[in-house]
Amino acid sequence: MFGTGWTRRARRDTRRRYRLRSASLAALALASAGSSVLSADSALAATGWQKVTPMPYGRVAEAATEGLNGHVYVIAGVICCHQPLYTMDYNPTTKTWSKLPPPPDLKGSGELSDSAAATGPKGLIYHLGGGSSDMSEIWTPRGELEGLSLSAKTWTVEASMPTPRGMLAAATGPDGRIYALGGLANDGNLGTSTAIVEAYVPSLNSWTTAPSMQQARTNFAAVIGPDHRLYAIGGEYVNFNTGCCQLLASVEAFSFTTHTWTYVAPLPTAAMIAGAVVGADGRIYAVGQEIGYGANGPQGLWAYDVKTNSWTTLTAPPVAGVATGVGTNKSIVVVGPETSSSRPSNGPTYIYAT
Secondary structure: OOOHHHHHHHHHHHHHHHHHHHHHHHHHHHHHOOOOHHHHHHHHHHOOEEEEEEEOOOOEOOEEEEOOOOOEEEEOEEOOOOOEOOEEEEEOOOOEEEEEOOOHHHOOEOOEEOOEEEEOOOOOEEEEOOEEEOOOOOEEEOOOEEEEEOOOOEEEEEOOOOOOEEOOEEEEOOOOOEEEEOOEEOOOOOOEEEOOEEEEEOOOOEEEEEOOOOOOEEOOEEEEOOOOOEEEEOOEEEEOOOOEEEEOOOEEEEEOOOOEEEEEOOOOOOOEEEEEEEOOOOOEEEEEEEOOOOOOOOOEEEEEEOOOOEEEEEOOOOOOOOOEEEEEOOEEEEEOOOOOOOOOOOEEEEEEEO
């Protein structure tokens, strides 16, 4: 269990940072949008982003993944006003949201922040890791793994991760395994970013250890590239024992052939990454949570070309905070944070076609 000194402060500061960034971006949008809703929509469309139906039960620090059916699934998080943390299902065809059951340990209202999600080869939605808080607001990393059957609309509890951690990333490899990368783990004191990688084998309901990343990371994204390598993108290095928090621009790729990690071209800007997806053009798109640690600036959007080993900076999404970037029908879906921390509110949702 982590010590109470940083956990209480970290959770308050996290909430405050999300609010500040959302408020700042909203103010900028109002100042520049003009008097016409039509002109605002036109200006938004020119950036490549499209506003769609906002997500009910808005939240922060959630996990998300794309199902084999092209739907987006948003899981867990931190929500206000004792609302239930339903799993939310976004249908890109009808542009509507529907409710599914929350993970087993969130049957009532509560919170489970900084977890990860991935879709298995048979369509099961996996939810893993994260952290939960008790009444004293002590954030404790978890190792639980749950699977959601979309046909039965029920969750099952699977084998737990060997290393409990939150703020991790997850991706499904070409071998059908669910890879859990990095995150914030309990180091016996206050908590430190880890480079560990563990792989879940669905057919055996068991875990195995994979080669560790070269850089310990939290709040980053993982994605299988068009070259069938596993990419770990950006994030931050945290060591609460020394008070060190450093944003990362580095990107590394894991070869399933050689079983080694190799650094590739870094991001143009160091940033925490909310999600990554391979677009229709074969590039890897990474959605940045923020441009500077603790800053109130906008998010970022960058595209990586595997063939040229280079990044291109694109128009950032219109929402700030813990937006989640996932792919649906070769588009990027970004779900922003709840618009109010004092009353039930929606999560603004935007789509970017690649």
